[in-house]
Amino acid sequence: MSAIDTLINSTIRSDVRAAAGYHVADASGFIKLDAMENPYQLPHHLRNDLAQRLADVALNRYPVASYSTVKQRINDKLGVPAGYDVILGNGSDELISILCMACATQHRRSTVLAPTPSFVMYQRSAQFAGMDYVGVPLKADLTLDLPAMLAAIAQHKPSLVFLSYPNNPTGNLFAEDDMVAIIQALDGFGLAVVDEAYEPFAQQTFMHRLPEFDNLVVMRTVSKLGLAGIRLGYLSAAPQLLAELDKVRPPYNINVLTQVAAEFALDHVAVLNRQAANLRAARADLTAALARIPGVEVFPSAANFILIRVPDSDDAYAKLLSRKVLVKNVSKMHSVLTNCLRITVSTPEENSTFLDAFAASQAA
Numbered sequence: 150m151s152a153i154d155t156l157i158n159s160t161i162r163s164d165v166r167a168a169a170g171y172h173v174a175d176a177s178g179f180i181k182l183d184a185m186e187n188p189y190q191l192p193h194h195l196r197n198d199l200a201q202r203l204a205d206v207a208l209n210r211y212p213v214a215s216y217s218t219v220k221q222r223i224n225d226k227l228g229v230p231a232g233y234d235v236i237l238g239n240g241s242d243e244l245i246s247i248l249c250m251a252c253a254t255q256h257r258r259s260t261v262l263a264p265t266p267s268f269v270m271y272q273r274s275a276q277f278a279g280m281d282y283v284g285v286p287l288k289a290d291l292t293l294d295l296p297a298m299l300a301a302i303a304q305h306k307p308s309l310v311f312l313s314y315p316n317n318p319t320g321n322l323f324a325e326d327d328m329v330a331i332i333q334a335l336d337g338f339g340l341a342v343v344d345e346a347y348e349p350f351a352q353q354t355f356m357h358r359l360p361e362f363d364n365l366v367v368m369r370t371v372s373k374l375g376l377a378g379i380r381l382g383y384l385s386a387a388p389q390l391l392a393e394l395d396k397v398r399p400p401y402n403i404n405v406l407t408q409v410a411a412e413f414a415l416d417h418v419a420v421l422n423r424q425a426a427n428l429r430a431a432r433a434d435l436t437a438a439l440a441r442i443p444g445v446e447v448f449p450s451a452a453n454f455i456l457i458r459v460p461d462s463d464d465a466y467a468k469l470l471s472r473k474v475l476v477k478n479v480s481k482m483h484s485v486l487t488n489c490l491r492i493t494v495s496t497p498e499e500n501s502t503f504l505d506a507f508a509a510s511q512a513a
Contacts, residue, residue, distance in 0.1 A: 179475040182493040187375035189424045222415040241370045241382040249278035251397045252308040262307035266483040271311040291319045313344045320450030342366045347452035349425040379407045432494045462488040468510035
């Protein structure tokens with residue numbers, strides 16, 4: 150064994166050494182339909198205005214640590230209830246990590262629980278915070294197995310339950326009554342985190358219900374709204390709870406360029422909302438077109454992506470790659486996703502190119 154191997158074995162946790170890295174495919178030269186990004190940029194005149202705003206940023210200074218100006222815009226424009234505030238993260242990923250670190254108790258192993266399949270960072274963040282993770286399988290129709298969820302909550306007494314709403318990678322909205330039952334089952338010992346990353350496309354939210362439940366946390370990102378490149382997430386909860394979570398947030402975790410870009414975009418949020426409306430319409434068109442292809446099962450989606458099942462997902466994925474179209478092959482994530490592909494809804498032109506390539510792959 151080499152010296153560096155000895156060093157790694159003696160210093161890096163064994164579960165970290167055994168874990169695979171989070172792989173992001175190289176999309177150079179591809180039509181990129183694998184990452185749920187908004188395909189539209191800001192209009193040209195707004196990009197010019199933003200460039201001037203960014204040019205005036207004092208890069209030699211740390212950010213104002215309170216982030217009060219961007220937080221106020223979020224509170225005013227994105228539906229945060231009166232009397233509630235937000236904390237910011239470098240994308241939702243950092244917020245998930247903050248939640249896990251805050252709830253990873255030292256006197257006993259604490260638990261994160263979530264439906265599965267769902268966003269992989271729930272499990273990874275739990276692991277890296279030293280928490281146990283319990284995944285409760287979805288039913289075959291991809292809906293919540295509420296009795297199984299409630300039984301798991303009663304057994305494991307989780308500190309955190311993550312509920313992706315709509316769920317990634319399935320795209321569906323779990324029944325609101327089921328969500329409420331889970332929130333209520335956690336009362337007194339656990340937090341229910343409703344992850345609304347795709348809210349602009351679902352137009353369903355628990356944000357306005359924060360005052361009803363002391364243990365409810367609502368988390369969102371501006372990535373899917375059209376600002377994936379600036380990596381900004383936000384989270385709201387009861388003020389006393391938010392203050393405790395904010396203690397874990399690293400100081401200066403949002404850089405000044407992200408802050409100014411977010412403030413500018415939220416000043417023009419109507420533009421982003423129109424883009425989301427266009428993508429919702431495109432989702433309906435793409436869903437209908439996919440459903441007409443023989444052998445393809447299309448699942449309902451309230452997100453900016455569509456989950457489908459095909460006879461052979463590996464073959465379809467490879468044929469799309471050969472035509473320079475990149476989608477997400479999720480078939481190995483869980484047995485309920487056997488032979489499933491996830492396709493980001495994009496512009497009419499990119500959707501048409503995908504459909505032509507996909508139809509050809511199914512006919513070959």
